Amino acid sequence: MKLYISDGNPQGVKVLASLELTGVKCEIEAVSHEEKVVPYLSDPRSPVLLLPDGQHLFSPNSICQYLFDISGQKATDATNQWLEWEATTLQPAVLQSLHMVALQGKRGEAAAVMKEPLKWLEQSLGKKNSPFLTAEAVSVADVVLWAALYPLLSDSSFDVGELPSVRGWFERVGDLHACQAAANRVLKGKGVEALKTFLQKHPASQTQRRDSPTN
Amino acid sequence: MALRELNSLERFLGLKKPNKYSTQGGKKVPVLQNNNGPALIGLVTIASHLVHEAQRPELLGDSAEQRAVVQQWLEHRVTRLDNSSKEEVKVILKDLNQYLEDKVYLAGNDFTLADILMYYGIHHIVVELAVQEKERYLNITRWFDHIQHYPGVRHHLPPVVVLRNRVYPSGHH
Numbered sequence: 001m002k003l004y005i006s007d008g009n010p011q012g013v014k015v016l017a018s019l020e021l022t023g024v025k026c027e028i029e030a031v032s033h034e035e036k037v038v039p040y041l042s043d044p045r046s047p048v049l050l051l052p053d054g055q056h057l058f059s060p061n062s063i064c065q066y067l068f069d070i071s072g073q074k075a076t077d078a079t080n081q082w083l084e085w086e087a088t089t090l091q092p093a094v095l096q097s098l099h100m101v102a103l104q105g106k107r108g109e110a111a112a113v114m115k116e117p118l119k120w121l122e123q124s125l126g127k128k129n130s131p132f133l134t135a136e137a138v139s140v141a142d143v144v145l146w147a148a149l150y151p152l153l154s155d156s157s158f159d160v161g162e163l164p165s166v167r168g169w170f171e172r173v174g175d176l177h178a179c180q181a182a183a184n185r186v187l188k189g190k191g192v193e194a195l196k197t198f199l200q201k202h203p204a205s206q207t208q209r210r211d212s213p214t215n
Numbered sequence: 216m217a218l219r220e221l222n223s224l225e226r227f228l229g230l231k232k233p234n235k236y237s238t239q240g241g242k243k244v245p246v247l248q249n250n251n252g253p254a255l256i257g258l259v260t261i262a263s264h265l266v267h268e269a270q271r272p273e274l275l276g277d278s279a280e281q282r283a284v285v286q287q288w289l290e291h292r293v294t295r296l297d298n299s300s301k302e303e304v305k306v307i308l309k310d311l312n313q314y315l316e317d318k319v320y321l322a323g324n325d326f327t328l329a330d331i332l333m334y335y336g337i338h339h340i341v342v343e344l345a346v347q348e349k350e351r352y353l354n355i356t357r358w359f360d361h362i363q364h365y366p367g368v369r370h371h372l373p374p375v376v377v378l379r380n381r382v383y384p385s386g387h388h
Contacts, residue, residue: 040313042306051280055323059287066283075282077255077264084257087294088244 002027003063004037006046008198010098011060012186014147015047018064020178021143022071033201061087061144068140078134082141086148090117094148099204101158102192111160114152118160121145125165131172138173146173150183151192217245217258220335223370224262227331228269236261258332259289266328274328281322288321288329292336304340308352315354319361326365334362338372349377 003019003026005012019026026049031037037048038056049057049066057063061083065075093113100110125133133141152158153170173179187194218236225233235248239256247255247264255261266274276282299307315321321329341349341359349356360377363369 040316041310051283053280055280055284057283057287059290061290062283062287065286066279069279069282075263075286077260080263081255081257081260084259084290084293087290088257091294 001025001052002029002050004029004031004035004046004048004050006031006033006035006198008186008194008196009033009046010094010148010151010186010195010198012047013150013182014144015049015060015063015067016182016185017143017147017176017179018067018140020181021138021176022067022073024067024071033198059087064140064144073139075140076134079139079141082133083144085120086141086144089120090145090148093117094152095199095202096204097152098192098195099199101152101155102196102199107158110152111158114160118163118166122163122166125169132169138176142169142173143179146170146179147182150174150179151187151195154183155191217243219371220258220332221245221247221261221265223335223368223372224265224331226370227367228265228271230265230269234265258293262289262328262332273325274331276322276327277325281325281327284322285327285329289332292329292332296333296336308340308355312352312354315358318358320358330358330362330365331368334359334368335372338375341375342373 001024003015005015005028007030031046033046034044035046036044037050038045038058041058045058047060047063049063051057051066057066065079065083069075093116097110097113100106100113130136132138133145149170153160153166154174174183218238221236222233237246237248238244239246244256245258245261247261249255255264263275266272276285295303295307318324320326321333337355337359341355344352344356356377359375363372363374
């Protein structure tokens with residue numbers, strides 16, 4: 001099994017954190033943002049996990065879920081729902097917001113983009129009595145969401161208003177050694193600056209899509 | 216649209232009592248009202264739940280590797296296919312065609328939920344393909360025809376005619 005990862009790609013945080021947290025043994029190879037790892041995909045993607053049976057996983061969330069799955073933590077309705085929400089709703093907003101912060105210096109507008117998804121997360125966490133999203137213990141959902149939000153929420157000048165439940169949860173997940181180590185490895189203590197090269201190569205226009213015609 | 220898909224999926228799975236659905240937000244994300252617990256939100260989440268309800272877990276993959284591959288294509292459906300512009304559709308078709316070159320189904324040799332939801336999601340695109348495009352995306356056309364003839368899958372969607380003599384030329388399989 002082999003994990004291909006590129007420098008300064010924010011999606012690397014969730015995969016590295018899952019790897020460390022589950023303790024799965026896996027070779028890691030650094031690739032450039034342009035390197036084509038998956039033979040059938042036109043656009044270069046990373047992170048990518050080469051499975052023992054020779055198949056490629058090019059979805060970061062599926063990689064994380066796989067690592068938890070082989071460590072005995074199966075997907076549930078609750079983890080599935082958070083992962084689907086992260087991929088369809090949170091991730092596009094995060095990417096757009098990162099572009100505004102890192103490339104355009106528009107912090108105010110970047111925070112506005114995050115308002116709705118963070119409000120939803122705040123409401124959901126506020127209703128729960130458990131310290132984590134789906135249970136008493138950390139799950140793949142916590143790691144995936146925490147990693148997606150890390151570059152933005154770890155920046156003290158990123159002002160998204162009062163979010164007591166989100167802040168409490170964000171600190172609890174961030175206290176895990178696996179999460180800290182993954183964030184440091186990708187961001188190198190430089191915050192969103194470390195993501196600049198990646199963001200320049202991945203335009204945020206994809207995130208401002210019209211609603212699905214099939215819905 | 217997503218609700219019709221879920222109704223068709225319920226019928227495919229042979230679920231006796233139909234569920235109650237609503238939608239949420241501008242993107243009309245499906246919501247399943249659950250009597251025993253909180254509502255479930257999202258097409259992939261609800262579809263996976265229905266598969267468990269019908270006790271057909273093999274449709275989500277019967278090994279960790281296969282489960283991950285199924286999950287990946289389900290995500291691909293709702294993140295890429297559902298939001299794609301005309302330009303992006305070309306890339307999605309090209310890549311999917313390449314991927315399917317040596318496969319019967321999306322997860323290899325076994326029919327899974329990924330095939331059902333990709334078929335529902337890509338139907339409106341395949342319907343519009345000209346004959347030459349169907350030839351260019353030969354592997355997609357072959358896979359698509361296979362799924363639309365899979366017992367109990369098609370339901371709410373009209374069949375798409377593919378040119379069998381072109382789709383299965385000698386020397387290809």
